[in-house]
Amino acid sequence: MRVTGGNVRPRSDEFYMERAIQLATRGISNVFPNPRVGAVLVANGEIVGEGFHRGYTEPHAEIAAIAAAGERARGGTLYLNLEPCCHHGNTPPCTEAIIAAGIRKVVFGIIDPDERVSGRGAQILRDNGIEVVVGVKAREAFRLNYPFIFRKKTGRSLIVLKIAVTLDGSMTLPGEGWFTSEESRKYVHYLRAYHEAVAVGIGTVLSDDPALDRRYFDRDLEPPVRMVFDSDLRFPPGSRWLSAGKKVIIYCGKGAGKEVAARLREAGAGVNPIPEKQGRLDLGAWRDDISDRGITSVLVEGGAGISTSLLRRGLVDRLYIFTAPRISGVRGGSWFREEEEPECIREGRMKLTEVTGSGQDILAVYDSPVVRSHFASSGKE
Numbered sequence: 001m002r003v004t005g006g007n008v009r010p011r012s013d014e015f016y017m018e019r020a021i022q023l024a025t026r027g028i029s030n031v032f033p034n035p036r037v038g039a040v041l042v043a044n045g046e047i048v049g050e051g052f053h054r055g056y057t058e059p060h061a062e063i064a065a066i067a068a069a070g071e072r073a074r075g076g077t078l079y080l081n082l083e084p085c086c087h088h089g090n091t092p093p094c095t096e097a098i099i100a101a102g103i104r105k106v107v108f109g110i111i112d113p114d115e116r117v118s119g120r121g122a123q124i125l126r127d128n129g130i131e132v133v134v135g136v137k138a139r140e141a142f143r144l145n146y147p148f149i150f151r152k153k154t155g156r157s158l159i160v161l162k163i164a165v166t167l168d169g170s171m172t173l174p175g176e177g178w179f180t181s182e183e184s185r186k187y188v189h190y191l192r193a194y195h196e197a198v199a200v201g202i203g204t205v206l207s208d209d210p211a212l213d214r215r216y217f218d219r220d221l222e223p224p225v226r227m228v229f230d231s232d233l234r235f236p237p238g239s240r241w242l243s244a245g246k247k248v249i250i251y252c253g254k255g256a257g258k259e260v261a262a263r264l265r266e267a268g269a270g271v272n273p274i275p276e277k278q279g280r281l282d283l284g285a286w287r288d289d290i291s292d293r294g295i296t297s298v299l300v301e302g303g304a305g306i307s308t309s310l311l312r313r314g315l316v317d318r319l320y321i322f323t324a325p326r327i328s329g330v331r332g333g334s335w336f337r338e339e340e341e342p343e344c345i346r347e348g349r350m351k352l353t354e355v356t357g358s359g360q361d362i363l364a365v366y367d368s369p370v371v372r373s374h375f376a377s378s379g380k381e
Contacts, residue, residue, distance in 0.1 A: 150370065249269070
């Protein structure tokens with residue numbers, strides 16, 4: 001895209017970085033396992049080129065912006081939410097293209113955590129006489145790509161748990177399906193777009209037949225990778241998930257029926273047996289498996305059993321709790337099925353980092369120490 005408009009008074013670095021971040025969001029759900037990146041090229045106070053990373057193996061945002069600007073890129077300033085790459089992957093190094101285009105200055109939000117880059121991209125630009133500024137809107141840039149950053153820093157998948165509860169802690173409201181606000185439901189679809197996979201228990205599948213898609217997002221998107229915790233393989237082979245030909249992975253116990261597993265595989269599902277502990281799937285083994293598969297992040301929308309197991313074992317990296325101003329009155333319907341507070345919260349490992357309104361609901365966000373540490377260090381070289 002090329003934007004022109006004559007002599008325009010220069011805007012601040014924050015203004016152009018905000019635009020780059022806005023562009024980067026257009027790649028949401030399409031770029032896994034790559035990060036979301038947007039680029040804005042400015043010359044003489046005018047935006048002369050824009051771009052964003054459209055999908056895995058597609059040209060990077062820098063390349064798109066430089067192509068849009070053409071010769072007007074020379075002497076300009078390039079704004080990016082993430083440090084430009086300096087290695088050969090599916091595409092050539094972006095640093096080479098930036099140098100060849102004659103760009104004078106590069107401003108980006110945060111250092112790329114990929115060990116092949118991680119400050120090297122910035123140094124290569126400096127070594128070639130290009131001015132580099134790091135840390136503009138760093139927190140926003142980190143927030144845009146924290147699943148990618150987490151994966152690169154830890155070598156494992158980010159696990160995010162989302163629950164919706166009433167004021168008395170129940171996950172159900174008798175006689176009603178949805179009890180949270182429309183704004184909260186839309187936000188959940190944003191979370192599904194933001195994360196590579198969504199996981200639920202077989203009970204949710206059988207009782208609700210959820211779509212688990214992203215239809216309330218601001219544009220049509222492919223559904224996420226759908227994962228199901230299903231110890232005894234009760235997943236229906238005729239499910240609409242499979243007829244749509246989309247990726248479905250079912251996690252079952254090692255003793256699950258081989259004939260049922262074969263039928264599900266023929267229907268298009270991935271069936272993956274994992275160990276069990278005390279009659280339940282070992283969610284630690286599940287986490288290891290998704291990490292080995294290279295899954296960037298998983299949003300778990302489980303019921304009380306799954307939520308309790310994940311928190312009890314300290315497997316949650318970020319927790320979203322939507323609380324609706326309703327009272328269920330259902331006895332024994334609590335979302336956490338332990339007599340004591342989760343150890344990870346009681347001992348302060350999971351800390352409350354954000355409280356906001358979501359329509360008529362309250363949204364509370366808790367983060368693990370690893371996620372908090374990356375927020376604190378975002379933008380630093």
